[in-house]
Amino acid sequence: MSLCKFYGYWISTALLSVLYLASAYMYATKGKWVREALTELGYSANNLVPFMVIVKVLGPLAILSRVSVPLSDLAYAGIFFHLLLSGLAHIGVRKPAGALPAAVGLALLATSFMTQNDARDMPSPYVQAAAL
Template sequence: MPEYYVYWISTALLSALYLASAAIYVTKRDWVRQVLTELGYKASYLIPFMIVVKVLGPVAILSRVSVPLSDLAYAGIFFHLLLSGLAHIGVRKPAGALPAAIGLALLVTSFMTQNDARIVPSPYVQAAMR
């Protein structure tokens, strides 16, 4: 039973992190463009794409319309957080990697406990636990 609560708390916090990030991308566009440019990315085409991804990822996980789609969202968020953290470390700004590290911890917790809270299990959680 505690896994049920651990899943929902970690998933809610991960979703809040992503939705807050999407809101920042919308409201503070110039600041986001500057930060992404410092990291070496072309922000003009990246910002609208990331807003969509940062909204649809949590929606796919929370709604769980399809287990494969939910697992794909977990994978996409995993790679985004990993690459985001590494980008900040790569430009010697490790403090900027802190949200990514927190997000990774929440993501792993959510992913590993999802079968305890959801009716239809994910086959990838069972494979990861072996």
Template sequence: MLEFYGYWISTALLSALYLASAYMYATKKQWVREALTELGYRANNLVPFMIIVKILGPVAIVPLSDLAYAGIFFHLLLSGLAHIGVRKPVGALPAAIGLALLIASFMTQNDARDAPSPYVQAAVL
């Protein structure tokens, strides 16, 4: 029963992190563009794409769990490494929190869902 609640709490917090980030990208566009430019990215084309990704990622966790987990994992990993690469490790903190929530959600998903993921058992072994 603890795993059931752990799955839903970690998944809800991960989704809230992503949706809050999408909201910030949509409402504080100039600040986000400046921050992405500091990381070395051309922000004009990236911001609208990231808003869509940050909304669709959490939405896809339930129907496309393994694919969504992989996409979110790589996004969080690359986001954290981008901040560390420009020597701003504090900026990597949300990505680290997201990775912890992602791991908790992934590892407990079989306890809360009807269709179990075969990859969870492989990760445990």
């Protein structure tokens, strides 16, 4: 086990989790502002915000707890698509600065995903496939 990859995993995973949990907190406490921001991106946000609060808490929880490797891998996939679509939505409305948190999140996600087998006892079969 590489010590650099071990720390790389835990630091990137912790920072990704903080990013998501801070976002969930903002969604829960500043609902009106979040709905207006999502409307500017072209989304009908009335039903989206409560769902996103739950998803933004459960995703990092599934990765950190690792109660199930398939569930953890599913959380990685969900977060990947969420960050990708979030960044593209900001770029699509010509607000590229709004895509910066998504870009940072994607970098943290890639680091966390690619180094998880070096830090966890139960390996993910998808890491080896992604490395090929």
